[in-house]
Amino acid sequence: MTTSRADVFQELAVVGKAFGSARRLELVDLLTQGERTVDALARAADMGVSTASAHLQVLKLSNLVRTRREGTRIYYRIAGDDVLALYETMLAVARDRSADVHRALEAYLDVPGSEEVGIVSRQDLEDLLASGDVELLDVRPREEFEAGHIPGARSLPFGDLAAAADQLRRSGHVVAYCRGAYCVLAHDAVRLLGGSGIAARRLEDGMLEWRTHGHPVEVGA
Amino acid sequence: MTTSRADVFQELAVVGKAFGSARRLELVDLLTQGERTVDALARAADMGVSTASAHLQVLKLSNLVRTRREGTRIYYRIAGDDVLALYETMLAVARDRSADVHRALEAYLDVPGSEEVGIVSRQDLEDLLASGDVELLDVRPREEFEAGHIPGARSLPFGDLAAAADQLRRSGHVVAYCRGAYCVLAHDAVRLLGGSGIAARRLEDGMLEWRTHGHPVEVGA
DNA sequence: CGCATCCTCCAAGGAATAGTGGAATAGGGA
DNA sequence: TCCCTATTCCACTATTCCTTGGAGGATGCG
Numbered sequence: 001m002t003t004s005r006a007d008v009f010q011e012l013a014v015v016g017k018a019f020g021s022a023r024r025l026e027l028v029d030l031l032t033q034g035e036r037t038v039d040a041l042a043r044a045a046d047m048g049v050s051t052a053s054a055h056l057q058v059l060k061l062s063n064l065v066r067t068r069r070e071g072t073r074i075y076y077r078i079a080g081d082d083v084l085a086l087y088e089t090m091l092a093v094a095r096d097r098s099a100d101v102h103r104a105l106e107a108y109l110d111v112p113g114s115e116e117v118g119i120v121s122r123q124d125l126e127d128l129l130a131s132g133d134v135e136l137l138d139v140r141p142r143e144e145f146e147a148g149h150i151p152g153a154r155s156l157p158f159g160d161l162a163a164a165a166d167q168l169r170r171s172g173h174v175v176a177y178c179r180g181a182y183c184v185l186a187h188d189a190v191r192l193l194g195g196s197g198i199a200a201r202r203l204e205d206g207m208l209e210w211r212t213h214g215h216p217v218e219v220g221a
Numbered sequence: 222m223t224t225s226r227a228d229v230f231q232e233l234a235v236v237g238k239a240f241g242s243a244r245r246l247e248l249v250d251l252l253t254q255g256e257r258t259v260d261a262l263a264r265a266a267d268m269g270v271s272t273a274s275a276h277l278q279v280l281k282l283s284n285l286v287r288t289r290r291e292g293t294r295i296y297y298r299i300a301g302d303d304v305l306a307l308y309e310t311m312l313a314v315a316r317d318r319s320a321d322v323h324r325a326l327e328a329y330l331d332v333p334g335s336e337e338v339g340i341v342s343r344q345d346l347e348d349l350l351a352s353g354d355v356e357l358l359d360v361r362p363r364e365e366f367e368a369g370h371i372p373g374a375r376s377l378p379f380g381d382l383a384a385a386a387d388q389l390r391r392s393g394h395v396v397a398y399c400r401g402a403y404c405v406l407a408h409d410a411v412r413l414l415g416g417s418g419i420a421a422r423r424l425e426d427g428m429l430e431w432r433t434h435g436h437p438v439e440v441g442a
Numbered sequence: 443c444g445c446a447t448c449c450t451c452c453a454a455g456g457a458a459t460a461g462t463g464g465a466a467t468a469g470g471g472a
Numbered sequence: 473t474c475c476c477t478a479t480t481c482c483a484c485t486a487t488t489c490c491t492t493g494g495a496g497g498a499t500g501c502g
Binding site: 047054055057069072 | 464468470
Binding site for chain 2: 004005006007008009010012014015016017018019020021022023024025026029053060063064079080082083085086089090091092093094096097098100101104105108182187
């Protein structure tokens, strides 16, 4: 048997390489929200179909994603929760270790650090849901809502939010969530609702962390 | 501010890239056991000093490792426990997701799957240490022992084990450990001791996991 | 001050990877 | 069967990365 120590690292590096391209990470990020077709991924990440396909092949060869065929189209999805956890860990390390990432994220999220008051933890949300006294808004694209959402949530894509804001006036709590800790949609939703006089809060992180921490997920419309 | 979504992934990919080379992973693996000089790393990983230095620069630029100068030599170390956790998570994902890695690891560890009886979990070891009725052997190179070991362990590098085996006959338990779950030293030590009629067991994983799971670590000789 | 040691930086050739447009393939529907 | 759609495969160029040897820098010692 000629399997050496170096071979182990060689195999291991395949996983690292897969996560070593910005374009691929963008695809992975989209896939954390549920399965998608090649074409949908290419459009969402703004790259050529050939390019997207090539990157997806790399991810598939490293066994980080799986495929499912339905008619003429092929759906890609993350291979398992451990991959989600790895992605999440990587995000956390990058944020804590690199001032650049931290700055990029802050700038991207447009958080001045001041108005960060309306935050609900995952546990708080579980409690609120149990009490029933909460309007939970999933502001991601409907596509992602259908691929998996928090039970009890209502799909209200960010684009439709402004139009629906008026009918949201309620006595109870309003909480919005989106993809993960680094997704702007929930931030923006809370800001928009605030502008309409509705005191909304956002889930601390998002669907990615909800899933990786073992909370229940509902699939379908 | 022109910080876009793509920039975030660009920064993120830096971390991925850092873990995307077999040579670099080999260095990281060595560093999980404690700080080392460039020259020591190059020798241990069997690569040129220039090559090692170049790879270490990449790791340093991605903020995954830090340096410390002592006279003319420079010690590299893992930047924090979160990086250790990331490495551990990556190992786990690679093992579970890739049949190749799994096979490579099994072949490398030379485990027929049968004689896997003498295993002690981290919790069991804590209990044994509390009772005092255990001879705990750290079979890694003395260099790594000094950079951090389990309190109460005795440094007995694998190379010296055969010579010292005779004096190990004891009434209590004998437990060996090495770097991590994928380190052969402890496996081999248990096998060697077994051949000398000493019923030894090995710690389930190793120093890497001991550290990342928050168990106490002692530094020095 | 000169010299030795350890490390980083630089330059260059070779290898691997990314992106792109077009050809080839597979499935579905008329 | 033919056509349409979605995806993969291929060929090509541009770019990036790896490795190596040697020059250059910092530190310590006599």
